[in-house]
Amino acid sequence: MATVVRMDGPGSVSLAEEPDLPITPTGVRIRTLYSGISAGTELTQYRGTNAHFVKTWDPDVRLFVPGRPTAEYPTVVGYEEVGEVVQVGPEVTTLRPGQVVWGVWGHRSGTVVDESYATWRVLDPRADPILGIFSHIGSVALNVVLDSDIHVGETVVVFGLGVVGQIVAQLARRNGARVIGVDTIPHRIELARELGADEVLDAGVGEVAERVRKLTDGRGADVALDVSGNHLALHEAVRSVAYNSRVVAGGFYQGEARGLFLGEEFHHNRVTLVCSQISGVAAAHAHRWDRKRLATTVIDLAVTGRLDLRPLVSHVMPIEEAASAYKLIDTQPDQVTQVVFDFTGTTAGDRGPVRVPQPWT
Template sequence: MATVVRLDAPGCVSIAEEPDPPLHATGVRLRTRYSGISAGTELTQYRGTNAHVVKTWDPDARLFVPGRPAVAYPVVVGYEEVGEVVEVGDEVTAVRPGQVVWGAWGHRSTTVVEEEYAAARVLDPAADPVLGIFSHIGSVALNVVLDADLHVGETAVVFGLGVVGQIVAQLARRNGARVIGVDTLPDRLALARDLGADVALDAGEGRIAEQVRAATSGRGADVALEVSGNPQALHEAVRSVAYNSRVVTAGFYQGEARGLFLGEEFHHNRVDLVCSQISGVAPGLAHRWDRRRLNTTVIDLAVRGRLSLRPLVSHVVPFTDAAWAYDLLDTHPERVTQVVLEFPAPDGCDHPRGAA
């Protein structure tokens, strides 16, 4: 049997068991070692605010329509996993037991994937296996930077310095941009500075757009990258950029966009507002970039030390503490960055609850 972390209803987390998938000839059985909790999509499912749990998604029309919700509780969530190969099918030759594989298969103790899937995602044996949990969330961040179309010497303002924002800030610097990070939480501002942000501004003190313009000779930022999911932050991002400049938004906004005034700077400064969402890449890049390339690029940068991801992990806890972990993310975001669930080895060893 596979042990899974399940959302039974909004705010209700349980540990359950499901039948372990059978191993077929080209299958690879993975034992999960670590699984990251997303503070974006997963929290909207935990809170019951995600559109998919209240509306029907019509994939042909690409519209949300009234009807039965697309996602019904109980649901197994999670898409930031890393595991060890423990068994392979009779026809498998490209991977072997003991190798570590990253990917997305949910908060579950074991799974079976195809040989091709596993072979394309084998982690360097010298790497910290926890890095594997960043393949998806790191891709979200990389996609934001690709959508931003940054250039050497430009100024980029990153609104929201959670996991995605911290990665966005690092990638923007690697693209040659001067990076200004914005958040309300002191620990996140300090972390951004430690990881290379040129300037970190406390949004709680206000006047962010004015400070950005003062730091750019009155011009404004060349691009703003909004990843907080806060409509007021989106409004300030619009205010922060120069005339005819771009705001890239990857924040997962819930409910109404209160605090966003489109008749002000957005209209008068001809701001280009771009949605960055992981289901696709910018049209001009689609012939060269896809999800796998985004994934592998992030992992490769992390393994080679060109992207610092391990400092983003604030907590590694036993998977049995999942309910506690979700509550922590939901009610005390100031105490946490990336929470990782650890699944025990066969001998039952477990990591103690607390900071990594």
């Protein structure tokens, strides 16, 4: 049996058991090592504000339409997983037990995927396995940067220094930008500074746009990237950029856009507003970039040390504390960055103990 973290309704989380999937001729059985919580998306599910839980998404016309909600409780969520191969089907030729694979299979202690899914997701054996949880959330961040069209020497302001924002800030600097990080949470501001942000601003002090202009000789930022999910931050991002500049909105906003005044700086400064969302890549890059390239690029950057992701992990908690983990993220965001479920202490049938690879040192 596999243990899963189940969301039973808004504010309600439990553990459940589900039958192990059967192995297929080309199947690969994976025992989960770690699974990261995506605070943005999963909190919308935990709080019951996610549009898919209150409205109907019609994928054919790509509209939310009246009707029964697309998603329902109870549900298993999660999309930041890494695990160890413990069994392969008789026709599998490219994988063997003991290899570590990253991917998306939800907060569950194990799964079975096809060889074609796992083959290109094998983690370097020298790497810290926990880095594997960043493949999807890192892809989200990289997609934001691709949508931003950053050039060497430009000033980029990143609003929201959670996990996505921290990765975005590092990627923007690798693109040659001067990066200004903005948040209200002290430990996230300090973390961004430690990870290389050129300037950091506490939004709680106010006058963010004014301070950005002082840092840019009155011009304003070339690009602002909002990954906070907060409409007020999006409005301040609009205020922070120069005339004829752009704002990339990568946050998962909930409810009405109160506090967003489009008749002010947005209108008078001819600001371009771009949506970045992981279901697609910007049209200018779509012939060269896809989800596979996004994910493998992030993992390669992390494994080779060009992205510093391990410091983003603030909590590693056993799955028995799943309910407490979500409550912590929901009520004490000032205490957390990336929360990770540790599955290495769980048992799953008679397949033996989990072997955790040694970090790359």
